Amino acid sequence: MSDAPPAPDTIFALSSGALPAAIAVVRVSGPGAAMALRTLAGRCPPPRRASVAVLRDAAGAMLDRALLLWFPGPETATGEDLAEFHLHGGRAVAAAVLGALATLPGLRPAEAGEFSRRAFHNGRLDLGQVEGLADLLSAETERQRRQALRQAEGAMGRLVERWRETILALSAQVEAALQFGEEEDDVPLWNAAHAQPIAALHNELSDLQAQPPAERLRDGVRVLFAGPVNAGKSSLFNALVGRDAAIVSAYAGTTRDVIEAPIQLGGVPIVLIDSAGLRDTHDPVERIGVDRAQRALAAADLVLWLGDPAERPEGAIVVHGRADLPDRQTMPHGADLAVSAETGMGVAALRSLLAERASEMLPGEDQVAINARQTMLIGEVAAALAQAKECDDPVLVAVHLATARAAVDRIVGNAGIEDMLDGLFGRFCIGK
Ligand SMILES: Nc1nc2c(ncn2[C@@H]2O[C@H](COP(=O)(O)OP(=O)(O)OP(=O)(O)O)[C@@H](O)[C@H]2O)c(=O)[nH]1
Ligand SMILES: [Mg+2]
Structure with missing residues (x-):
C-alpha cells in the first residue's frame, strides 16, 4: 500500500534583494528545474559549473544574458534539483524571466520560506538550523548575527546529538542489566553507580534551562x-x-x-x-x-x-x-x-x-542560546532524567530514558511540529 508521493511542484522566486541591483538571482527548485534551464537557456549546463547563456522566451525573443548554475539533487540546498539564473538586476529583467518561468508546466511562484521548508523536509537542515537561519535574516546587531550563525551552522544539532548518544548508551546498559539479570546472578544489576551519568546530564540540562533566553x-x-x-x-x-x-x-x-x-x-x-x-x-x-x-x-x-x-x-x-x-x-x-x-x-x-x-542579561557569547520552544523540551528531558535517576528498577529506568530520548529528538527533529513550522517559515522572505 505504498503509493509514491506525488512529485512536488517546481517552485521559483527572486532570491536576492530589492531591485534594481547589480544582479538578481532567480532560483528554481524541484523536478522541473532542468527543464526550466533547457527551455530558457537552450541547454542544461554541466553540474556546479557557472556558464553564461542567452535566455529566450517561448517566442524566441531575448530576455537577458545570464549566468547559469545547475545543481542536480539531492545534494543541494533544498535537497531537490536546483537551478539558478543570475540576471542583470533590473526590475523589468527579473519580471520578464519570472514571467517566462510562470508559463512552464509544473512551475509556480514560491511562498515565503518555501525553499527552506523543502530543505528541512528533505533533511538538509535540522530545526535548530532553520530557527538560526530565521534569526540570521532578521539579525541587526553583531551579537545577534554571531549567535544566529552559530545556530544556523548546527550548534544545537551537535549538542542534541551528544545528549542522544549519552541517553542511548545508558539505555543499552539498562537493557543489558535487564537481560543478564534474569539469567546470571553474578552480573551486577542496575545500581546507583549507573545513575551517576544520568545525574550529570540532568545537571547540564538544568543549567541550560536557567540560561537567559534566546528571544531576549x-x-x-x-x-x-x-x-x-x-x-x-x-x-x-x-x-x-x-x-x-x-x-x-x-x-x-x-x-x-x-x-x-x-x-x-x-x-x-x-x-x-x-x-x-x-x-x-x-x-x-x-x-x-x-x-x-x-x-x-x-x-x-x-x-x-x-x-x-x-x-x-x-x-x-x-x-x-x-x-x-x-x-x-x-x-x-x-x-x-x-x-x-x-x-x-x-x-x-x-x-x-x-x-x-x-x-x-543575554545568552553567553560562547554558549548556544536556547529559545522558549527548546527550553520547554529540555525541561521535559530533564524531568524524565530526574525520574530515571531516582529509580532502582531498571524497567522503570528504561521507560524514563525512552521518554527523555523522544523529547531530545523533538528539539531538532520533525515530530508534531507542523503548526510551529508555519510560524517559523512565515518569518522568511519569499525566495528563501
Ligand atoms: N535642567 C534640566 N532640566 C531637565 C532635564 N531633564 C528634563 N528636564 C526638564 O524637566 C521637565 C520634565 O522633563 P520630562 O523629561 O518630561 O520628565 P518626565 O519624567 O518624562 O515627566 P512625566 O512624563 O511627566 O512623568 C521638563 O521641563 C524638562 O525640560 C535636565 O537634565 N536638566
Ligand atoms: Mg515623560
Whole structure:
C-alpha cells in the first residue's frame, strides 16, 4: 500500500534583494528545474559549473544574458534539483524571466520560506538550523548575527546529538542489566553507580534551562525608564534614542503612553521604553498611563530608576537625573550615577553601564542560546532524567530514558511540529 508521493511542484522566486541591483538571482527548485534551464537557456549546463547563456522566451525573443548554475539533487540546498539564473538586476529583467518561468508546466511562484521548508523536509537542515537561519535574516546587531550563525551552522544539532548518544548508551546498559539479570546472578544489576551519568546530564540540562533566553537576544533587552513625574525620564529617553521620540514638558504627567525605541549599544540589542511617571492621580487618562507603566515595570528586563534610591525596584539602576540643576548638585546616597539630559553630562557613562548590564542579561557569547520552544523540551528531558535517576528498577529506568530520548529528538527533529513550522517559515522572505 505504498503509493509514491506525488512529485512536488517546481517552485521559483527572486532570491536576492530589492531591485534594481547589480544582479538578481532567480532560483528554481524541484523536478522541473532542468527543464526550466533547457527551455530558457537552450541547454542544461554541466553540474556546479557557472556558464553564461542567452535566455529566450517561448517566442524566441531575448530576455537577458545570464549566468547559469545547475545543481542536480539531492545534494543541494533544498535537497531537490536546483537551478539558478543570475540576471542583470533590473526590475523589468527579473519580471520578464519570472514571467517566462510562470508559463512552464509544473512551475509556480514560491511562498515565503518555501525553499527552506523543502530543505528541512528533505533533511538538509535540522530545526535548530532553520530557527538560526530565521534569526540570521532578521539579525541587526553583531551579537545577534554571531549567535544566529552559530545556530544556523548546527550548534544545537551537535549538542542534541551528544545528549542522544549519552541517553542511548545508558539505555543499552539498562537493557543489558535487564537481560543478564534474569539469567546470571553474578552480573551486577542496575545500581546507583549507573545513575551517576544520568545525574550529570540532568545537571547540564538544568543549567541550560536557567540560561537567559534566546528571544531576549533576538528581540532586545527591554529597558524601562521609571520613576515619579517630571523626573526627566522622557528627556533622558530621547537623549539615548537620539531623537525627540517622546514629548517633554514642564507639566507633571506629560507621558501617558508606553513608548518603545530599539537601539544598540556595543552590539547589544536594547529596546528602550518610556512610560508615565508613577503617582496617584484623579486624571482618568493619566490613571491609564500609570497602570500601563506599572505593567511595563513588571515586564521589563532592566529598570532605570529616576526616583528616590530608597524606593528603587529590585535590580534597578538608580539614575540621579537633572544633575545640572543647582539644587541637585549632590548625588544622593544609593544612586548609581548622575546625568543631565540638558548638558549631556553622564550620558556616555549611562550608555556604557547600560550596555554592560544588558549584555549580562543575554545568552553567553560562547554558549548556544536556547529559545522558549527548546527550553520547554529540555525541561521535559530533564524531568524524565530526574525520574530515571531516582529509580532502582531498571524497567522503570528504561521507560524514563525512552521518554527523555523522544523529547531530545523533538528539539531538532520533525515530530508534531507542523503548526510551529508555519510560524517559523512565515518569518522568511519569499525566495528563501
Ligand atoms: N535642567 C534640566 N532640566 C531637565 C532635564 N531633564 C528634563 N528636564 C526638564 O524637566 C521637565 C520634565 O522633563 P520630562 O523629561 O518630561 O520628565 P518626565 O519624567 O518624562 O515627566 P512625566 O512624563 O511627566 O512623568 C521638563 O521641563 C524638562 O525640560 C535636565 O537634565 N536638566
Ligand atoms: Mg515623560
